[in-house]
Amino acid sequence: MRLHLIDTLPERFLEIEHQDIKELFDSPTLVRIEGEKNPPLFVSIMLHGNEYSGLLIMQEILRRYRSGEGFALPRSLWLFIGNVNAAKEGLRTLDGELDFNRAWPGTPHTDSPTVRLVEEVMGHITAKGLFAALDLHNNTGKNPHYGCISVVNEPNKYLASYFNHIAMVFKTPKGVSTMAFDDICPAMTLECSTPGNRPAIERAVELIDDLMHLDHFPHKPLPSHDLQLVENRATLTVAEGVSFGFEDEEGEFDLTITAGFDRHNFSELMAGEVFARTAVPRPFTVRSSDGEDITDSVLSITDGAVSLRTTLIPAMITLDKRIIRQDCLCYLMEDYRG
Ligand SMILES: [Zn+2]
Known part of the structure; x- marks a missing residue:
């Protein structure tokens, strides 16, 4: 499995349906788009192939900042488009392969092509620092949208409270993307309800747009009633x-x-x-x-x-x-x- 690394997005990305994404990107793809501010924001989508809200969210963000042939982003962006093969089949993960969201640093499954792919992604995105890392997912059941954080600190609480008033703290399973950023930058998994759920998509778009403009995370501690944390x-x-x-x-x-x-x-x-x-x-x-x-x-x-x-x-x-x-x-x- 080869990582496809690009610095321009094909025009068709803004319109494409998730099950057709492989027509654009034959393998997992990391895109770097320069913006006004640095360090960049890292967003991963479709680590689970059938969870397509992340694609809709990033299409909406990028449409907002279209400019001429490219984009005029307020902040630089790394966008990782994960399991394109599973997306084509309408599946979370292909049978017999390691789940793309169990392959990040800390994973016990060290001998896997997916782990080597993710190591390559981490090498690129962490070379010059990150502002924050967001991993976009969907659920299959009747869940509200909510964030998952692996470290409870003010920036992560801010991220979580911006998305919903309830959020989850997690330490397992090992190898989940968000945990890989524990010592690097604020990070959160966004569980965006069922695929295509509009209120969750809108909330996530606003959060990402906010992070695009934000100069730094608030220094003031978050009032405790702003966020219920469950573990x-x-x-x-x-x-x-x-x-x-x-x-x-x-x-x-x-x-x-x-x-x-x-x-x-x-x-x-x-x-x-x-x-x-x-x-x-x-x-x-x-x-x-x-x-x-x-x-x-x-x-x-x-x-x-x-x-x-x-x-x-x-x-x-x-x-x-x-x-x-x-x-x-x-x-x-x-x-x-x-
Ligand atoms: Zn998922």
């Missing part, structure tokens, strides 16, 4: 070899998850509230953020009824079975305590 306590995955489905679906499964489970996104799931039924003893695996199996301390199973032992906040719930298998059913959050 990941655990990841809830379906255990390997367990067949699963949803209550409103035909068929017999080892594990049946309540219909419309995604209504619990970013709201409390109370201790004792049954959210699944199981015919096997250990249908789920729950892992703490450092990877420890904490299934038995988090879940209670009584006569096949599955519930939480303590009240937690599910987030990033997906109902897409392929993604549940590849990734997880959801994260379980609690208020960030620092």
Whole structure:
């Protein structure tokens, strides 16, 4: 997999649909566009091929600053267009390849072509400093838009609060883009709700435009009521070899998850509230953020009824079975305590 490095964007980029992006860029592409101010802002889009809001957001930003043949940006920009092959197939990640958002410095998967590609990207973008790094994503379930930060400091809190009043603090999984910038510059993952969701796109465009103009991050600490920070306590995955489905679906499964489970996104799931039924003893695996199996301390199973032992906040719930298998059913959050 070769990195394609360019300093002019083809005109067609501003109009192209995500599934056609490979017609423009045959491989992952890093674009450098000079602007008035430096250091540059780094934005990555489509690290997950089917999460196309990032493309729409950057098209909108670039359209605002079109000038003659090129762009008159207030600040220089590095734009990384990630998994063009998965985008063509309408997939998050191709089968058998390393997820583009698990391949950044800190990843345990060191022997992978995607990791070498990302190392090349990091080499270019960090050579002369960065103003901030944003990684644009979508969710598959009913989530509001929100930011994810891996370090709680004033610039990151400012970034997060500008996007929404709730944000997530995360330390795992390792190899996520945003964590690679912990010691380099302010950084945030923008979860822009479902692909194409307008309110999320508009908010992200305003945030990026703001960063284009901003001279420096505010020195004044952010008032605490401006931002609710939650952190990941655990990841809830379906255990390997367990067949699963949803209550409103035909068929017999080892594990049946309540219909419309995604209504619990970013709201409390109370201790004792049954959210699944199981015919096997250990249908789920729950892992703490450092990877420890904490299934038995988090879940209670009584006569096949599955519930939480303590009240937690599910987030990033997906109902897409392929993604549940590849990734997880959801994260379980609690208020960030620092
Ligand atoms: Zn994503």
